[in-house]
Amino acid sequence: MASLLYRLGRFSFRRRRLLLSIWLAALAAIVAGFGVAGSALDEQFSIPGSQSQQALDRLKEVEPAAGGVSGQIVFTAPPGHRLSERTYAAGMQATLREAAHAPQVGAVIPPQKTGTVTPDGRTALAQVQYAVSAPAVKTSSLDALRDTAEPAEKAGLTTHVGGAVFGTRGVQIGSTEVIGVVVALVVLVITFGSLLAAGMPLVTAIGGLAVALSGLMLLTHVFSISSTAITLAVMLGLAVGIDYTLFILSRHRSQLARGMEVEESAGRALGTAGSAVVFAGLTVVVALAGLSVVGIPFLTVMGLSGAVTVVVAVLAATTLLPALLGFAGRRLVPKPTSRAARRERSDRPAMGARWIRATTRRPLVTVLAGVAALVVLAIPARELQLALPDNGSAPQGSTQREAYDTVSDAFGPGFNGPLLILADTAHARGGARGARSELTQVASDLKKLPGVAAVTPPQPTSSRTDQVLQLVPATAPDAQGTQDLVHSVRDYADGVRDRSGVSLAVTGTTAVNVDVSSKLSASLVPFAAVVVGLCLIILLIVFRSLVVPLKATIGFLLSVAAAFGAVVAVFQWGWLADVLGVTRTGPVVSFLPVILMAVLFGLAMDYEVFVVAGIHEEYAHGGDAKEAIRRGAPGAFRVVTAAALIMIAVFAGFVTLDDAIVKPIAFALAFGVLVDAFVVRMTLVPAVLALVGRAAWWLPKWLARILPTVDIEGRGLPPLAADGAADGREREVSRGR
Template sequence: MATLLYSLGRAAFRRRGRFLAVWLLLLALAGGGLAAYGSHLDSEATIPGSQSQAGIDVLEKSLPASTGVTAQLVFVAPEGKTVQDAAYRQAIERTVAAAAKAPQVETAVDPFKSNKISEDKRTALAQVLYPIKRDALEDSSVTALEDLAAEARKSGLEAEVGGTIYSTAGLEPGIGEVIGLAVAIVVLVITFGSLLSAGLPLLTALIGLAVGLIGLMLISNVATISSTAPSLALMVGLAVGIDYALLILSRHRAQLAAGMAAEESAARATAPAGSAVVYAGLTVIIALAGLSVVGIPFLTVMGLAAAGTVLMAVAVAITLLPALLGFAGERVRPKVGSRASRRERASSGEGRTGGERWARLVTRRPLATVLIVVLGLGAVAVPTTQLTLAMPDNGTASPDSTQRKAYDQISEAFGPGNNGRLLVLVQKATGDPRPAAKQVEAELKGLNLPDILSVQEPQVGNDGRTAILTVVPKEGPRDEETVRLVRDIRDETPQGGAEADARILVTGSTAAAIDVSDRLSDSLLPFIGVVVGLALVLLLLVFRSIVVPVKAALGFLLSVGAAFGAAVAVFQWGWLAELIGVETTGPVFSFMPIVLIAVLFGLAMDYEVFLVARMREHFVHTGNHEEAVIAGSRHASRVVTAAALIMFSVFASFVTAEDLTLKPIAFGLAVGIVVDAFLVRMTLVPALLMLVGRGAWWLPRWLDRMLPDLDIEGAKLNRPQPVAHGALDEERMAPRV
């Protein structure tokens, strides 16, 4: 691998104009395609094989209005007044009539005709139905409804808009992302002491990210791409894109500081450092692609989309970056005697660095270091035992938003269960479904389930053999009582359905959210097994060691435990919640654990490869294990520190986003990155390796003979001959294109 990448790096340096032209052409073609065809992101999430999805599929044919997007207009009269007062009633009827004529609306139900008036007569609830899916709803249609509510407020009523017209997913970049990018630039400038050197990783990362994201948008025209997929792809792709280029560029500058010729240095930096990038990228791709194990298309697309941007990050790092180094030529070489030069030469072994001093400190008493880190992170992970999961809804929106106000008003006036109704579908093979639906209705009422508020009259579908019963729970859609109710109905109604010769399905958005959470819980262990297993095999091939992959996985468990513990403390318990803009505490987004595990595992293995690859390289060349641990820390500590700070700033910036699906994931990743980089990889790993001794590199002979030699350390490359600092005139000539 190192030999192949050496040739690739040299070719890119020499033919830099061609390599740059290819990437610019890809960017232009992608941009032109997007301008010509646009994109079509889908906000619908399906759960194949689930009871709720089976019910939704039936309803889309027999009662399509029940699966379309809905809005709720909530009207509240002032204290001491009622909505039936003449002035308020006229305002409500006028608003509902106007809503029926609003864009894309099929019908608006007058609350006085449907009797959706609260017991105290102060609140009225009007349903507005759209015969379309959420992704087909225009933003202007939502705005039109909000304008009608604003007009109703002029009469003295409180008027808010709620319902499924509001999506809980989707990224709207804001000032936080700009700040995160600015922090990344500052870290790069401090790391290299040069604006040019700092700009190269950023430039390559942005080009790779742009090609990946625009390509994703184009694919959305021929394949279903969820609206949240670009969010995760952007967050992960930007972070790894900068980090991978940083690793190679740091190696290149260290070699330049030692006197190596620019072309030779670019090739040699692309060899071992590029190998580390390739294998680190593969671990991230494996982890993200492993999300397909769950069997939820929405999640599969998120993982594959992010994996695609990681692939682009690897590609630009090993092809475009060496080409840009060719254009930069001698301008990225640290000046002799400068602070940057001393720092680069120190990281190459000429003097001590902060990373080396830290490594010697934590390996002086390795057992004590291991115990302190393990016990400390174990304590941080304790809140994980209280982790509860649920899908986001309007009840998790900002308290100042109209959808959250509507949600709270409905809960107070009609009961929280009215925000999460259940649909019990009764389907006959042939004949009128109403007798069977009545039988199921009677059975539900006869069960006396304490979590049912009411069961409404059956509604017959247009196929003549399907009916639905609307069950209103007592509690909200994210409460455990509602989850238990869904399971109780599913357990109790099949017998009644068999007696009535009918198929019974519990469906609707609330049941679908519960099915998603159950599917995620059931898939978590198989997912971890597949992803960790494949990654361990890859690390076994890379490092030819049993201990290193196992240690890497165990260290990851400490990092993810700490990330989960911090997420529970903030998003459920409310610790420091206001500081990061968490206005509503409660269950964590159901997708958070599995997505966080996938991304954090891949990135944790990045640091493992960055750090241990330098240790392995030193050990292969010298055979001295103790010195290899110290040397690896000396070489990689600055890169790992800068990479971790950059990733932290990128992920932390997304915590400020309003996307409820992304905020806890970004927060968990930010915490996990800091813990994994500084406590696990740079502290625990050197201590453990020193504690294990040369056994860290042990591999059974029979297995050693079976495994291919990937040569990540570049052992097959000849030792380079450095050039004297006074003989660099030719290298300092203007670079040729």
């Protein structure tokens, strides 16, 4: 691999105009295609084949108005008044009439029909049923529904329009998320001491991200890609794109400071640091593609979208960056008086060397202290609760959040997410009469189940054999009690089918979300096994060691557990909630664990490779095990520190989003990188290697014969050219040839 990338680096350096033209042409073509076709994002989360989804599809066939997504209009009379007063009643009826004729609305169910009027007569809840699913509802239709509240408001009523139809409509990335890029630029300037060098990783990363993002937007016409997947791709594209070019550029500048010829340095930087970049990128791609083992289509697409972005970032780092290095030429050589040049000439131990010496002086103490700290951080993870977010997590002040809070206060939280029960009586014993009797009994029995607030009588549909009941839980849609109730109703349905032949299926938006969360929770352990297995195999091949993969895997699991603990403390317990803008504590988005494990796995392996590769290289050249750590690890300290700070800054920028899906994921990634880079990779890794000594690099002979040999350290690169030839090539580059 190192030799191939060495030749690619020199080719890209020499043919820099060709490479730059190819990238610009690709960007222009994809952006033009996106400009013409636009995007077609799909915000629906579902599991095809699940009971709730099958029943919902059936309900859409027999009763489109009931099978589509629903909205709510909440009416509240002034204190001391009732909605039944003539003026208020007239205003409410006018609003309901306009809502019934609003675009895409299939039916409006007034409060009197469902009995959703408070005992004091001040507050009432009307249901608005759309004939289509949530992604098919146009934004203009939602605006029209909001406008229907005008007659009621003119009559003096307070109205709130909300419901499931106002769920996530896409993530909007604003100016605050650019803060992470600004912080990344500052870190790069401090790292390189040069604006030209600092700008190259940003230009390369943003160029690669623009190509990947435009391509993904075009693919939304073919695949169901959500805005959350796009946001994840943006986070990853920026973070790894900057980091990968940082690793290569740092090696290039270090070689230039030692007097290496420019083209040779570009090739060797790509053959050494570039090999680690390709390998690290491969681990991220494999981990993200591994999301497909979960078996949930929207999560598979999310993982593949991120993987595409990482692939493009690696391509940009290995082709576009060497081309830019060719254009920059000797202008990237650190000035003799610069801090970068002094660092290469200095015999004084740098901060990284001093840190490594401190952590390896008493390695056992370092390991015990580091592991204990991570275990303490992970303690809250035992209380991790998962669910898909509802409007209770919407931003404060939004119409859907106000409607949600009003309904919860007036009727109970369960009215924000009622369950639909589709009853199939085609095989009912006793025919139509037996079916009617059985459904009456079903409604009565369901009211007695724990956690049930209300049950409506069976309602007929266009099909003679299908009827619908609405069950209102006593708990919020994302509460554990609601999940338990869904399973209780299904257990009860099994008994109904056995005794009467009537089939009951629980469906609706809340039931679909419960099924998605249950599927994700059940797949967490198998997915973790896949990720851990990949970690062991990949590192076993790279470092040809048993201790290194085992250590890396345990460190990764500790980082993940600590990140889970921090998420629970902030998003469930409310620690620092006001500082981070968390508007409601409770369960976090159900696919956070698998996303965190997939992304953090790849990033952790990045840092593992860059830290351990230097140590392994020193040891491979015949150095003492402990001396190899002290000589090889400090070289990665500065680069890994800068890379981690950039990652943290980019992810932290997305914590500012008022989105219940992206915010906890971004926070978990930022905290996970913080812990993994600084506690695990740069503290525990050197300490563990120092503790085990030469045993860290032991591998059974039979296993060594089986494993392929992968050169990511540049051992197979050709020897350096003679000084005279090198000087001649440098003169050519300086003249711009």
